[in-house]
Amino acid sequence: MIAKTFGRNCEVVVHDLTTPQNSVIFAVNNHVTGRKVGQSFDHLIREVLLSGQFNEDFVAGYETSDHNKESIKSSTSLIRDGSGKVKGALCINYRLNSLSHVQEFVEDMMTFGEETKPTAEVQRDNVVEIADEIIDSIIKGxxxxxxxxxxxxxxxxxxxxxxxxxxxxxxxxxxxxxxxxxxxxxxxxxxxxxxx
Incomplete structure (x- = not known):
């Protein structure tokens, strides 16, 4: 639905973080970054959990790039089960170069998320908890x-x-x-x- 709403330059990837070594379980429009089912996560720790933007289990509008160094606007939201354990992640990657012909739209889309500041203790505890769950998932097998x-x-x-x-x-x-x-x-x- 998301990919069809925003078109062929919008990639959607779903990760099952209970199997971190091959967490990608779904990818559509994967020509944007080349993500394939069976691959592992790449940006979760460095560009999501440890970013100054991570708050309320998501980061919206951070900048990444593809293998050609073209700018991609990405958003990642964690998925938790009913007991609050992190089980997955939903990632949206939008290739921006196709928008250059529409000035106003480009300026809006290329504005990256502002850094939010949850209390340092809450942020640290949340990141440590998520990392612990990923470590457990890696070792459990x-x-x-x-x-x-x-x-x-x-x-x-x-x-x-x-x-x-x-x-x-x-x-x-x-x-x-x-x-x-x-x-x-x-x-x-x-x-x-x-x-x-």
Whole structure:
């Protein structure tokens, strides 16, 4: 419905965050960013949860770009279940270059959301809670007691690529979930960086 309302330059993507490694479960007009079913999320941590705009479970009108560096106006809203747990995300990505011929409309569409300021404590608690749920979802499919070191490093690498460790307390949470120490997580991260 959203894509048909705004046309072929409007991409709509739905993520199932209970399966973070392949969270994209629906994409329409995916020529805008190239998102495909089965891919993982990209911008959720850095450009949504940690943005100064994140409030009331959504960010509207933040700027991203496609592989050609063309400007895209994006909005992301989290989806919670009846008990309040984050289960998914709805993302809308609109390619702006097609609007350049209509001056007034372009100026309106290219105005990015203003930074809102919920209380710092509420914002921090909400982001930490969401990150904890994503960490739990990433690890839930593994038998932690029998994971080999190499498998743990792969899990940590995935989390690092997705920006999980940018959130305060994430290293301790991951160490606890993987039954290891925070020093070990740091050593995994060092090894990942040396390997790259």
């Amino acid at each position: 593994y038998d932690v007691e029998h994971l080999k070191r190499k498998e743990k490093i792969q899990i940590v690498k995935f989390m690092d690529e997705k920006g999980i460790f940018l959130i305060k307390g994430a290293i301790d949470k991951v160490a606890e979930k993987l039954n290891t120490s925070r020093v070990t997580i740091y050593s995994y991260l060092d090894e990942i960086k040396k390997g790259e």
